[in-house]
Amino acid sequence: MARQLDYHTIREIFTRFRAAEPEPKGELEHLNAFTLVVAVALSAQATDAGVNRATRELFKVADTPQKMLDLGEEGLTEYIKTIGLYRNKAKNVIKLSRILVEQYGGEVPSSRAALESLPGVGRKTANVVLNMWWSHPAQAVDTHIYRVGNRTGIAPGKNVEIVERAIEDHVPAEFQRHAHHWLILHGRYICLARKPRCPDCLIADLCLYEDKTPAPKGAA
Template sequence: MAKTKRLPPALPFADQVAIFSRLQAADPHPKTELAFSNPYTLVVAVALSAQSTDVGVNKATRALFAAADTPQKMLDLGLEAVTQNIRTIGLFRQKAKNVIALSRILVDDYGGEVPDSRAALIGLPGVGRKTANVVLNCAFGFPAQAVDTHIFRVGNRTRIAPGHDVDQVERAIEDNVPARFQQHAHHWLILHGRYICQARRPRCGICTLADLCPYEEKTE
């Protein structure tokens, strides 16, 4: 049985403060790039974003949310109309079924309101822990950490939050990132991973964190 590679230590507290101070100075109030108008449309948008880009989801939901921005309106719109509205994004048929199913649960079990409980959110079709954490953070202001592939990569490269899987990285952010930065930590990290610390060729030459980052395969 192969041994699990030992994780390197997380960056020391002083470096964590320095990194997040720079990220905060550059973007004091980061926000999700998904378009939404209320907690319900955020749940739907994040659920639709699995294996799809935010840009693609926003294009697909523009007309959808104009017609249905509550669970009951979505049910009234119906499965076929939802399917047609989101057919430009990946796995659109299953995602449309999930949107209708989660809308039904919200109407029947929660009075049409989105619950502010992680367990309740994860109980909705098409909603996993990452989606639930996005909703808790963006809609309800909880310092929840939604770890995706960008954050997993940045967390490990920089040693802000080392982990073998997304759950370990989530816990490492909670354990290592100073409390005053927790609210926006996942936004700063996802945007950094999306635009600077990219997977194939990180843009280290323009990275404001390069002098603090221990990543050995830096690019010019």
């Protein structure tokens, strides 16, 4: 069983995260709730940077569900073919656009259950949209958060659902709004999978990870 940090240590960790980055932002570019849903759905097994390169031009011509339907599956495919699994993702985006037009008047619903009912939208995608667009304290656990949660002891768990609950249970309420962004950014740029940048880490003294990367020889 992975070890769990105590409440006071977790509070100190997030106090440091907040001091370093008071208003962390997601890196997926979007114009409205619909383009956010599409961007997050496209980002599965793809990088944010790669998705952004494709959607910058796509969202100029299709930034609403109806415009996406007008573009059509083949038209959409031309914009996103640099993204992994693009054919299946194109099908899902067209299907979810049709549902939004026919069942929700072209608006993106603000409930998790409704979001999760859309093709290609799972719990993680729904949580990202709830957090980034409606400011809900939802925790979207991706591979970065799963790694950081377990490695540090902030939110250990054997699957993403347990890690999500651990964040909700153990991170103080005042940090819940931005918790998943701080953890994603930490995992993306500092707590790397293969060789974490422990000498550059602002929580290295609090983290439970035993196999810390040593500082380079000769470093001050």
